[in-house]
Amino acid sequence: MFKKEFQKSFNNKMVYLDSGATSMKLDLVVESEIEFLTKFNTNTHNEVSESSSKINELIENLRVKVKEFLNTKEGNVAFVSGTTYASNQLAFGLIEEINAKHEVVVTAVEHSSNLLPWIEISNKTGAKLNYFDLNNDGTIDIKSINKVVNKNTKIVSFAHISNTLGYENDVKKIVEEIKKINENTLIFIDCAQSISHEKINVFEWGVDAITFSTHKMYGPFGLGILWAKDTILNRLKPLVLGGGNIVSVERNSFQLSDGPHKLEAGTMNLSSIYAFDKLLDWYQKTDINNIKSYELKLKKYFVSEFNKLNDDEIIIYNLDNNQSSILFNIKGVSSQDFAIFLEKKYQIITRAGQHCAQLTKELTNSKTTVRATLSIVNTKADIDKLIEAFKDKDKWSEYII
Ligand SMILES: Cc1ncc(COP(=O)(O)O)c(C=O)c1O
Structure with missing residues (x-):
């Protein structure tokens, strides 16, 4: 619905899940x-x-x-x-x-x-x-x-x-x-x-x-x-x-x-x-309410697809919020390594590390995390790709030098 308004700054193959750091720019x-x-x-x-x-x-x-x-x-x-x-x-x-x-x-x-x-x-x-x-x-x-x-x-x-x-x-x-x-x-x-x-x-x-x-x-x-x-x-x-x-x-x-x-x-x-x-x-x-409801639909879709995975190796710290941020870790895998895997194999752009909010570790008990942020540049197809990557998560080490 909104993606067509971002043609100039968007590489269509890429799944951009880093809007929390900076958003794509409208044409x-x-x-x-x-x-x-x-x-x-x-x-x-x-x-x-x-x-x-x-x-x-x-x-x-x-x-x-x-x-x-x-x-x-x-x-x-x-x-x-x-x-x-x-x-x-x-x-x-x-x-x-x-x-x-x-x-x-x-x-x-x-x-x-x-x-x-x-x-x-x-x-x-x-x-x-x-x-x-x-x-x-x-x-x-x-x-x-x-x-x-x-x-x-x-x-x-x-x-x-x-x-x-x-x-x-x-x-x-x-x-x-x-x-x-x-x-x-x-x-x-x-x-x-x-x-x-x-x-x-x-x-x-x-x-x-x-x-x-x-x-x-x-x-x-x-x-x-x-x-x-x-x-x-x-x-x-x-x-x-x-x-x-x-x-x-x-x-x-x-x-x-x-x-x-x-x-x-x-x-x-x-x-x-x-x-x-x-x-x-x-x-x-x-109207920002339309933006909000579009993002909420995406988030709900993500939550329902993620729950179907029923995989307790993927820890999401904030699944129940109504916002666009998805903060997660894969058990036993460094957040940086997993973010590299997401980008190299799936062209999914996320962010790994402490996100300039180091004291968040007091709540997550984890020093670093991967953050994916949804926004109006995303579609359900982007979420399907993230879920596909989650299913494939054991392959992460093949993509790390
Ligand atoms: C909550 C919050 N405050 C402040 C900032 C800093 O913004 P900027 O780098 O544009 O100055 C950010 C950037 O990620 C942020 O998420």
Whole structure:
């Protein structure tokens, strides 16, 4: 149903099950990037150039469009290089406000990009770093939030959907619980793994900032979104200084611009921004609920075919989630070896290792795993191929040098 919209970046023989790392790019995204590079290829802030003014206007309109996509009228949107940059910007942008009396709370299944900055902040400021208790599926245990959130909690940051086990946190409920304990706690949500699968309702969630990358939503590389309430944006110190984020400069001082511009020093990734604008039109037309229900059908088909195998040598850690991630191991086989076998014999692209979320091992009891992620570029035929490979799993060693 969707695959025909990915002809340009897709090798049809390949079974692409690595959308969690980066998605295939929609044809319209590839075409839009080319269109920008061949028709405009201009930089911003050139008041005498018509095409420069056009891209300036597009960027300002796009901030509003992103907010509509996220279902909020509040706050503003900064265009940065990715989720990693955005998480670092949130953490280090507030470092001067954080001290040893404060506490920060995260989960042990965060992607490194939403964990390392907070470990560093805690080491540098003396703030205590707490970890939520998790349910067996890796989601936050809502009943025990009061064990880690208290009057000193300055910041809570966690992923909407984890990039390993893939279960979904009930953000709205978690926020309600946190606010009951401490209404001043700032709450940041990493939406890198949910943005292409779920409707995000920032207004309903009542959070303070969210982050995501466009390359994981069938869009361009090198572009990330940091949405934040104005109260946060006004407080954030930019990670990077330079052209575009200042109002005036003296020999020994400068005045930063307001709002999101101050976080966007240097030349922005304009061809990606241009393509992202078109991508949001596609999401509007396609309706994310259709994406979700297509993926859910695929997942259900996988589960039913997998159960027919009745093979206890294949351990799947998250079979019962309603999401696209399938995290597994074959007993006695290294995850890397099995992923090589899948690619060499079946042209199935998965990912093996720790998936930049090393503490997930606390839940899986396995240091490394294979991750297959389903998305709208997949069909039932791809799942049949994975099942065929599972049936053939004993041949893995023939493909390892
Ligand atoms: C949950 C999560 N957060 C953050 C990131 C980092 O995204 P990026 O590499 O685009 O900055 C990823 C990437 O896999 C992720 O899955």
